[in-house]
Amino acid sequence: MFEKRQKLEKLFRPGSVALIGASNKPGKWGSIILSNLINGGFAGSIYPVNPSESKIQGLEAYQKIADVPEVPDLAVIVVPPSAVPSIIGECVAKGIQAGVVITAGFSEVGRDGEGLQREMVRQAREGGMILVGPNCNGIMSPPERLHVAMPPIFFPPGSMAVVAQSGNVATSIARRVAKNGFGISCFVSSGNEADLHCEDYYEYLSEDPGTKVILSYIEGFRDGRRFFDMARRVTRKKPIVMLKAGTTRVGARAAKSHTAAMAGAELAFEGASRQVGVVRAKNMNDLANIAAGFLEQPLPSGRRVGIVTAGGGWGVLAADACAEAGLHVSDLPDETIEELDMFLPGWWSRSNPVDLVAGLNPDHLGRSLECLLRCPTLDGILLLGIMPALPLKSLAPSAPPEVVEKRLQTMLTAIREVFTGFMGLAHRYQNRLSSRPSYHSPW
Amino acid sequence: MFEKRQKLEKLFRPGSVALIGASNKPGKWGSIILSNLINGGFAGSIYPVNPSESKIQGLEAYQKIADVPEVPDLAVIVVPPSAVPSIIGECVAKGIQAGVVITAGFSEVGRDGEGLQREMVRQAREGGMILVGPNCNGIMSPPERLHVAMPPIFFPPGSMAVVAQSGNVATSIARRVAKNGFGISCFVSSGNEADLHCEDYYEYLSEDPGTKVILSYIEGFRDGRRFFDMARRVTRKKPIVMLKAGTTRVGARAAKSHTAAMAGAELAFEGASRQVGVVRAKNMNDLANIAAGFLEQPLPSGRRVGIVTAGGGWGVLAADACAEAGLHVSDLPDETIEELDMFLPGWWSRSNPVDLVAGLNPDHLGRSLECLLRCPTLDGILLLGIMPALPLKSLAPSAPPEVVEKRLQTMLTAIREVFTGFMGLAHRYQNRLSSRPSYHSPW
Structure with a gap:
């Protein structure tokens, strides 16, 4: 060993x-x-x-x-x-x-x-x-400046590892990670897995101090039992976020001629993933976004979600998405509604999602967020839109470049300040929200 | 009228x-x-x-x-x-x-x-x-330079119309359209629809010579029969691509407090949409991408899809996606396989998806694409990855800016040439692929 x-x-x-x-x-x-x-x-x-x-x-x-x-x-x-x-x-x-x-x-x-x-x-x-x-496509260790792989692209070093049964998909995932502003600790295209299997890389990465999240693309297994046993052990230490392909009959057939992997039945795979704490992603963007969430955000302690939105439509889409993901957009307790009523204008939704309906008071967003963070019947908060906290003013498309540049810098500074403040709030309440010792998903 | x-x-x-x-x-x-x-x-x-x-x-x-x-x-x-x-x-x-x-x-x-x-x-x-x-959030007609709306953002004029029951979602959609390199003909945030309903805007846009595709975000209707009757008439002239929210109980509740819309039952909506030829999108990115497809691509004449991929994993994901969308990744006829065998190296997948497995011959991609375009048992082609047709060469991250710039221009020129060639192929075979008189989806 x-x-x-x-x-x-x-x-x-x-x-x-x-x-x-x-x-x-x-x-x-x-x-x-x-x-x-x-x-x-x-x-x-x-x-x-x-x-x-x-x-x-x-x-x-x-x-x-x-x-x-x-x-x-x-x-x-x-x-x-x-x-x-x-x-x-x-x-x-x-x-x-x-x-x-x-x-x-x-x-x-x-x-x-x-x-x-x-x-x-x-x-x-x-x-x-x-x-x-x-x-296979090869491997990369950006922190080591090791790049023995086909794509003529260098990813920034960071703490996300990519382990994939497709070099091209691995590259696509790493590009999304880099585009989101994150970096790569390790990149493996596992190919036919004649000797080392994906689970061997998971095991190695679970002990790698430079890796905080494992992003994986899987078509099938050589040894399903070993794969899930290893995944279970690894997810106690670090999250594995997975995109599974070959979930349909034609996809499975394509996987066979791709890496000779035997793609498993979707339902069995879904059940096993849940049991061992693997988080499934729906597509490559989703995969990179979920991984970013694990890096930057405290883990929620349960399924009850509060939504604060600067626009109603985003709230409706988010409520649908929560319901589809098995999360609860819970009713707010009376004391939270009363607390919000104290400073929000009369037209706010008075329910979850908390819709600020184009209100322009820059303090309302942060205060609403903090109310929900304090709310004892919520386990996690979704914040949609920070427009009300930004200095809104249009600029003619014909404005001179130096004016455009100055406005851009003003906006970027404002966005950075707002996010720093909100992240500070999230971490201040982190202990309450994230009481679990492992990265296993709480359901 | x-x-x-x-x-x-x-x-x-x-x-x-x-x-x-x-x-x-x-x-x-x-x-x-x-x-x-x-x-x-x-x-x-x-x-x-x-x-x-x-x-x-x-x-x-x-x-x-x-x-x-x-x-x-x-x-x-x-x-x-x-x-x-x-x-x-x-x-x-x-x-x-x-x-x-x-x-x-x-x-x-x-x-x-x-x-x-x-x-x-x-x-x-x-x-x-x-x-x-x-x-509501207001309206915009970028070709008229009319911007009577809340967001301090100007979208480029173009041929995509956005009609939405949320101003913020409308803005998010238009931003994705602009990011994809397309422009907006008309932007309507319909709000509570006390007088004009979404279907009135559809009707207007169906006659607007500047609009080629209608992108719509819908939470619910005031008059479902009128909505679908109008949608049916409009989709005979122009595609309507729709993101429907409020499809879950909590989402529907959120919609009620947002624009007082009564969100309909998902199954009934899905059935009605199909009947009247409305194309459903799963999320905002999806919506903008589907609309771009309608603008730039000939319509397929049926469900049978051929896939050409520069990497196996993309092929597996695409095959899954086709199956989930009710499309057929059909077997290739012997003569098409024989034709491909004549120039592809021995390791190609010899089936659909046609996987070129990291082959680097720049001609193979275009020739494979043309083989599938000619194939009588396919109705549409998906092309994934153009890497084999590009001049691949890595550049040290430490390279001087003028060298980086020159490489970037070389790559952009190559990408442009490849796409122009492939779009030419697609349009050359358009008559065969697109034999239907309307934008109704062919199933």
Whole structure:
């Protein structure tokens, strides 16, 4: 167990990387991945391996793995599928303990590929080498500036880990995370999972101090029991937010030809996820947004939700969304309504959602929010719209750029102040709202 | 009928506007709406009306409507609710035929408000004046530079109309439309719909040459039969894409206190929408995206979908989404598979979704797309990912700004070229795919 963890450390925090199949030819993955590794700013040694080159992208190249002047912590393999098993043999002979097989053409293409994949895994396991892939997009550890993956995109370092059975979906998720202003601790495209499975990465990440939330895209499992056992253990420490694909018959069929995963029946999966505390997301945006909620917000202690809205329509949509998610938009106790009546104008909704109906008093939003945070019959608050707390004034589209810029800065400052104040309120009441010791969802 | 249309023309394309309740005090709606109207660049005359000011925001102000030197095409009303009926009486006396009542505090607040609202409508109808609202956010006609609404935001002119029973949701939708690169032909926050209902705006927009798609947010109806009869007539000419709220019990309750709308039962609504050809969206992003599809893409002639994907995971998610939407991810005929086999590498999925599995040949994507467009057993194509057709090369995050800028321009040019080519293909095969005469969905 401890030994496996050490190997996973070498995988995600290597001191040196050999890229087997590195290339000088633009448009080959062996070229793109090498330039990603170099451009990403990896601080350790990089050893391109290619039998027919002496220099690749300015680095000294090695004809074979045996020639590399040290034992690299990590081997990244992009050679054609038929050559992969013997390359794994060479890696083992060299003493390499961790590998990423990018190459496709294994179990996902049928019987011949299955044979190759079995042989590759046999070689690796006998030699004590762990493997990511095959048929994967690669891995990234942005805090380590390690980027051995296909997408020519560098994500900012942060505390969200992405573990996905699709490299492209992993990339899409990480892009949404970055767009939301968050960063990535670890990125794994698990591919066919011939050796390491998603649950192995969950286990590693549950102990990784740099990771606070795990975002995962799953098509199916190799070993459902092990998957859910591990998920249960991990969610006691950190939230796993999951997008499950292959939930329909056609989706499951597509998953089979994608990563050879056996997609499970939706109802069984939904039940098991709930039991082990995995939070399901409906789509990629949803996934990134839920993960952001886990990072920034105290956990609610139950299902009863109070809604404060600067506009009625948002309140109606939010009430629908709560009901669909099994949350309760509870009636407010009389004392809370009386408290709100003391400062809100007569036209407010006098019920939950608390609709401020285009009121423009900048204090009303914060005071209403605080009333609901204090309300003993609510477990969590949704706040929709901060317009009433902002300095509203239109600017002609023809206004000079410096005026536009000044207005923009005024608005940004105001938005920042409002949010800082509201987050302060949320955290002040956090103890009351978040009384549970784990990240298990409270229902 | 013709007369009503003329009044609606005065509403959305007025030559002159009176703002009754205009104000010099920043932070009052009478001030914000006037500055929006001025800053928006409205070319006609603007008449602020306020009994206690002689100048408002630099414009000559009038003590009462009777004093205004012409009959304004449109009256916008922001005075307190108790004053609204008599103001409507003055508008009628002046000969004004169209009004927008921004003021809240009518049927949505209970019995007193209901009485006021009835009296307001009686005055207007007897005097032949049409009314938007009350309790609404206002209207905008960006092509006319008319902005008589609360949000201090100007949307670009374009061909999407937004009709919503919530001003804030209307604004959120229009912002998504603008973010997607599209523009607005008309924006209506319908409020309590005391006089004009959503279906009246649909009818007007169905004849508006500047509007190509109608995006609508609905909480409930005043007259369900009239609503669906009108929707059926309109969808024969233009698509209506709708986000329906109040679909749950708590949502419906929230809608009641929002715009006093009676939210209908979800199943009945869903059935009726399908019958009349209204396309349902699941949320605001979905709404803006579907509308964009209607603007830019030929309509599919049936339910059979072909998927081309540059990554397997996207294909699985898309297959799930198609199945959930009642579309068929059909098997490909042998001749299409043979045609694809002729140029795709051995590892492609050999089924629908057509997964190109990280292949980097820039021609494969377009050729695969064309194969599916020609395939006689498909009615529409989904294309996911254009990466294989782009010049992939990473750039160190430390690269100098001019290098980053140059790369960005290269990528944007490449993306533009790829999309122009693919849209050309789609339109070349449009006649085959889009054989139906109306915007009714084909099922």
